[in-house]
Amino acid sequence: MNKTRKIVIVGLLVSLGLILHFVETMLPMTAIVPGAKLGLANIVSLLGIVFFGFSGGLQIVLLRIILGSLLAGTFMTINFYLSFSGGLLSFLVMYVAYRYASNKFSLIGVSVLGAFFHNTGQIIVAAYVISNSAIFYYLPFLTLLAIPTGIGVGLVSYFTADYLPKEISGGV
Amino acid sequence: MVNTVKILDYFTFYDKILIAGIVLFSLIIIFAPLGFMAENYDEDELIIVIKSGSKTVKRIPMVKTYEKTQLVEAAGPLGISIIEAEQGRVRLLEAPEEDPQKICEKTGWISEPGPVIICVPNQISIWIETSEGDLDGITW
Numbered sequence: 001m002n003k004t005r006k007i008v009i010v011g012l013l014v015s016l017g018l019i020l021h022f023v024e025t026m027l028p029m030t031a032i033v034p035g036a037k038l039g040l041a042n043i044v045s046l047l048g049i050v051f052f053g054f055s056g057g058l059q060i061v062l063l064r065i066i067l068g069s070l071l072a073g074t075f076m077t078i079n080f081y082l083s084f085s086g087g088l089l090s091f092l093v094m095y096v097a098y099r100y101a102s103n104k105f106s107l108i109g110v111s112v113l114g115a116f117f118h119n120t121g122q123i124i125v126a127a128y129v130i131s132n133s134a135i136f137y138y139l140p141f142l143t144l145l146a147i148p149t150g151i152g153v154g155l156v157s158y159f160t161a162d163y164l165p166k167e168i169s170g171g172v
Numbered sequence: 173m174v175n176t177v178k179i180l181d182y183f184t185f186y187d188k189i190l191i192a193g194i195v196l197f198s199l200i201i202i203f204a205p206l207g208f209m210a211e212n213y214d215e216d217e218l219i220i221v222i223k224s225g226s227k228t229v230k231r232i233p234m235v236k237t238y239e240k241t242q243l244v245e246a247a248g249p250l251g252i253s254i255i256e257a258e259q260g261r262v263r264l265l266e267a268p269e270e271d272p273q274k275i276c277e278k279t280g281w282i283s284e285p286g287p288v289i290i291c292v293p294n295q296i297s298i299w300i301e302t303s304e305g306d307l308d309g310i311t312w
Binding site for chain 2: 028031072073074077079101108109112116126129130131132138140141143144151155
C-alpha cells in the first residue's frame with residue numbers, strides 16, 4: 001500500500017476512535033457496574049488489525065490512547081495507565097486471535113476476547129494501584145457485560161470491514 | 173421477499189464456545205463464593221473499612237451509623253474524599269474535583285459485605301466486613 005495512503009487512513013481511524021471514545025464517556029454505563037463501558041473505540045482497533053496488521057494496529061491503539069488522555073487531561077495519571085494497560089493487553093490478544101486463529105474465530109469472537117482481556121487487564125492494574133484485591137468482586141460482572149458489548153463491536157467491525165473498498169485494506 | 177439476516181449466522185462454532193465459556197466463567201465466579209461465604213451474618217458485627225492506598229483510614233462498626241451519621245475524610249493523591257455512613261449503609265459522598273469520572277460517587281450506597289466502592293484515581297476503597305468473631309464450632 002502507498003505510504004501516504006496508509007498514514008491518512010491510520011489518522012482517520014485514530015480520529016474516529018477518539019470521537020467514539022468521547023461519545024462513549026457521555027453514556028452512563030457506570031450506573032450498571034462501576035467501570036463498565038461499551039468499548040466503541042475498540043471498533044477502530046479491530047479495523048486497524050484487519051487492515052494493517054500488527055504495526056498499523058498498534059499505532060492506532062497507542063495514538064488513540066495517548067491523544068485521548070491528552071484531550072481529556074488525564075495523561076500520565078492513573079486513568080491513563082488503566083486505559084493503557086487494558087488497551088494494550090486487549091490489542092495483543094485480539095492480534096494473536098485474528099492472526100493465528102481467524103479460521104476458528106470470526107471478528108465477533110476476536111472482539112469478545114478483546115473486551116474480556118480489556119476488563120481483566122484493567123482490574124489487575126487497578127487492584128495493584130489501590131493495593132486492594134477486593135476490586136476483583138466486579139470482574140465477573142464486567143466480563144459478563146463484555147459479551148454483549150463485544151458482540152456489538154464485532155458485528156460493527158465486520159460490516160464496516162466488509163463495506164469499505166478493498167483499496168483501503170490493500171488486499172492485506 | 174424479505175431478505176432476513178440471521179445474526180447467529182455470523183458466529184462461528186468457536187465464537188459460540190468462547191462466549192459460552194466466558195458466561196460460565198463469570199457466573200461461576202459470581203455465584204461460587206456464596207456457598208461458603210457467611211450469608212447469615214449478624215448485622216451488629218458488620219464493620220465499614222475505609223482504606224487509602226494500603227493504609228486503613230478508619231474502621232467504623234455498623235452499629236454506630238444508626239446513632240448518628242458518620243462523615244469521614246480520607247486523603248488520597250488527588251485530594252480529600254468525603255465518605256458518609258448512616259442507617260447501616262455507606263457511600264462516597266464527594267470525590268475530589270480532579271477526579272475525572274467520579275465512578276466511586278456513582279456507585280452509590282452499599283450496605284452488605286461483597287460490593288466495594290472503589291476510587292481508583294484517588295486510591296480510596298470502602299467495603300463492609302464481618303468482624304472475625306470466634307468460630308461457632310468446628311466439625312470433623
